[in-house]
Amino acid sequence: MGMSVALDIEARQAAAAKVAEEQALVRKAQAGDRLAFEALVRRFDREVLRLALNLVHRPEDARDIYQESFLRVYKNLHRFRFECSFYTWLYRIVTNVALDHLRRRTSRREDQAPVPEDAEGGTRDFFDRQPEQRAGANPERNLLGQELGEQIASALNRLSPRERMVFEMKHYQGLKLRAIGDMLGTSEETVKNSLFRATRKLRASLESMR
Amino acid sequence: MREAGMDEKKSPACEEFEPRLMLFAAGELDASQVVDLNDHLQHCTGCSLALTQQQEVLALLTARHAEPDAALLASCRAGLEDSLDQQEERSWLRRTIGALLPASWISPQPAWSAALLVLIGFSVGMLGPRLLRNAGGKGGTDSSVASNHATGVVPGGVTADPAFASSPTAGLSSLDMRTASVAGINVFPAEDNQPPQVQLQLNARQPYTVRGTVNDDDVKQMLMYILHNNQRFDPDVRLDAVDLLRMRNNDPDVRSALCQAVHTDHNAAVRLKALEALNGAEPQDIIRQTLLDALVDDQNPGVRVEAINALRDMAAKGQVDADDHLLAVLRERMTKDPSTYIRLQSAEVIRDLGPRQKF
Numbered sequence A: 001m002g003m004s005v006a007l008d009i010e011a012r013q014a015a016a017a018k019v020a021e022e023q024a025l026v027r028k029a030q031a032g033d034r035l036a037f038e039a040l041v042r043r044f045d046r047e048v049l050r051l052a053l054n055l056v057h058r059p060e061d062a063r064d065i066y067q068e069s070f071l072r073v074y075k076n077l078h079r080f081r082f083e084c085s086f087y088t089w090l091y092r093i094v095t096n097v098a099l100d101h102l103r104r105r106t107s108r109r110e111d112q113a114p115v116p117e118d119a120e121g122g123t124r125d126f127f128d129r130q131p132e133q134r135a136g137a138n139p140e141r142n143l144l145g146q147e148l149g150e151q152i153a154s155a156l157n158r159l160s161p162r163e164r165m166v167f168e169m170k171h172y173q174g175l176k177l178r179a180i181g182d183m184l185g186t187s188e189e190t191v192k193n194s195l196f197r198a199t200r201k202l203r204a205s206l207e208s209m210r
Numbered sequence B: 001m002r003e004a005g006m007d008e009k010k011s012p013a014c015e016e017f018e019p020r021l022m023l024f025a026a027g028e029l030d031a032s033q034v035v036d037l038n039d040h041l042q043h044c045t046g047c048s049l050a051l052t053q054q055q056e057v058l059a060l061l062t063a064r065h066a067e068p069d070a071a072l073l074a075s076c077r078a079g080l081e082d083s084l085d086q087q088e089e090r091s092w093l094r095r096t097i098g099a100l101l102p103a104s105w106i107s108p109q110p111a112w113s114a115a116l117l118v119l120i121g122f123s124v125g126m127l128g129p130r131l132l133r134n135a136g137g138k139g140g141t142d143s144s145v146a147s148n149h150a151t152g153v154v155p156g157g158v159t160a161d162p163a164f165a166s167s168p169t170a171g172l173s174s175l176d177m178r179t180a181s182v183a184g185i186n187v188f189p190a191e192d193n194q195p196p197q198v199q200l201q202l203n204a205r206q207p208y209t210v211r212g213t214v215n216d217d218d219v220k221q222m223l224m225y226i227l228h229n230n231q232r233f234d235p236d237v238r239l240d241a242v243d244l245l246r247m248r249n250n251d252p253d254v255r256s257a258l259c260q261a262v263h264t265d266h267n268a269a270v271r272l273k274a275l276e277a278l279n280g281a282e283p284q285d286i287i288r289q290t291l292l293d294a295l296v297d298d299q300n301p302g303v304r305v306e307a308i309n310a311l312r313d314m315a316a317k318g319q320v321d322a323d324d325h326l327l328a329v330l331r332e333r334m335t336k337d338p339s340t341y342i343r344l345q346s347a348e349v350i351r352d353l354g355p356r357q358k359f
Helices: A002-030 A034-056 A059-079 A086-107 A139-157 A161-171 A177-184 A188-209 B012-025 B031-043 B045-063 B070-100 B110-137 B174-179 B217-228 B235-248 B252-264 B268-278 B285-297 B301-316 B324-336 B340-352
Strands: B145-147 B181-188 B197-203 B207-212
Touching: A002 A034, A002 A059, A002 A086, A034 A059, A034 A086, A034 A161, A034 B070, A059 A086, A059 B070, A086 A161, A086 A177, A139 A188, A139 B045, A161 A177, A161 A188, A161 B045, A177 A188, A188 B012, A188 B045, B012 B031, B012 B045, B031 B045, B181 B235, B197 B217, B207 B217, B217 B235, B217 B252, B235 B252, B235 B268, B252 B268, B252 B285, B268 B285, B268 B301, B285 B301, B285 B324, B301 B340, B324 B340
Parallel strands: none
Antiparallel strands: B145 B207, B181 B197, B197 B207
8 A cells, every 4th residue: 555655656756757847848949949849749749640640541641740730839839838738739739730631631532532552553541551460361361351441441431520530539549538628629528429429430330340 | 240239229228328338438437437337237238239349349440550650750750850940941031031121010000001111211211311421421521523402513623512522532422432323424625735624424312513624633533433343334434534544644543543444344445445545654564564464365356456556666665674574475476366467566576675586
């Protein structure tokens, strides 16, 4: 018991130190310290890129989101007033950029289908190009894995941009609904509804796969 | 696989629990709600099945979840660094321009800003020239430059308005000197072998007239200024200036200006005229060297002919010493100059200079 309390205190102190360090970096970056800004970028950019990649599925688009998000952060850093955590503020920007991107893509027919072509002339997105570990080297299982990938992509495409974002942030970024609400500028209840709708749609779409 | 059967068997309780299943799978249910849900699941196969399905779907999606590879991350970082560099350059430019142009103020208040700009323009137009002239004219005394806006032309005299009394060299401010163009040079012949009257009409911020004879320093300075800054004045004006300065070709300053014209003027006629103007001047090393330079370097055969003629005149009058340098140049011209006349005249000059040299 005593041990766990000590560990808890240590963890809190470490977290507080991390927050203080992050705030110091933000202040330096706000004062124009480019190295501090780059340190902030490196602290969060892997998560940002993961979110972008899993939302848009194409590395080129994910790179665009990454780039635009951090440039917006750079331009608007002076407006950050420490009223929330830097992480939350950063994610507000990233989610806005990503949602814009998803909405634009939805409104453009040519963007709805994955563009890159594989050697056989078919179209495959980033997920299709990932090795299907569960399928192993078995060609039949590879085919099944590819079909599965296509169905998942299709199921995800049926979600609205916001549902997609909420689902991604909840299940892959592991964020709490309240935090997602803060980042998306909406209430926890609205996020809950979005997640509910997303889950139902995915269940319905992937029913035949199980 | 068959749907969990929720639609067929959905009871009001199941409808109530359906959102909780989602929250439970998402780890968002609090402890008391989890207990309630577990109670329900124990006797509701439909909801149990729905939960299982939900968890399977999540597992399926999680398995297909992508992690960005290191190459993509590195390329994103490199791209961002480039963009930040560009951004910094742009913002530096913007800051600099912003400091010069208060655009942030002007844009939202166009009417006031237009009025302010008119006022600033008017003030600068009214006060600027006066301030510049006062600054440039401090210490100016006698001058033959008169502003037409003051008391008109005062021959060889003094500007009536002290505010405009700077030098033409003296009479014009340095700004005027840098920007003035010569509208014309009028020459009025005088009687009794007196030097002619010269009237130089200048277009500066205000029209000026410099009047006097070439013996007046102001006129001389202005004419020399024209030769020294030959790229700014028309060839006609430069030719007139050379012609007038010829009368003072024994003045060391004038001689120097004419020599410079021979060396640097882009117009062959001006160079030729400057060489002619040097003819009759007291023999000086500077003149001899200028003639030799023209003979060797000038691309225009007419100028080279004039140079060799002048040298021959000087040699005939015994005004040049037959030093090695001079002889070397003449020998080289005698053999290499494309003009037959110059080759012959070079040989004549060598002959005139004294005992036959060994070639």
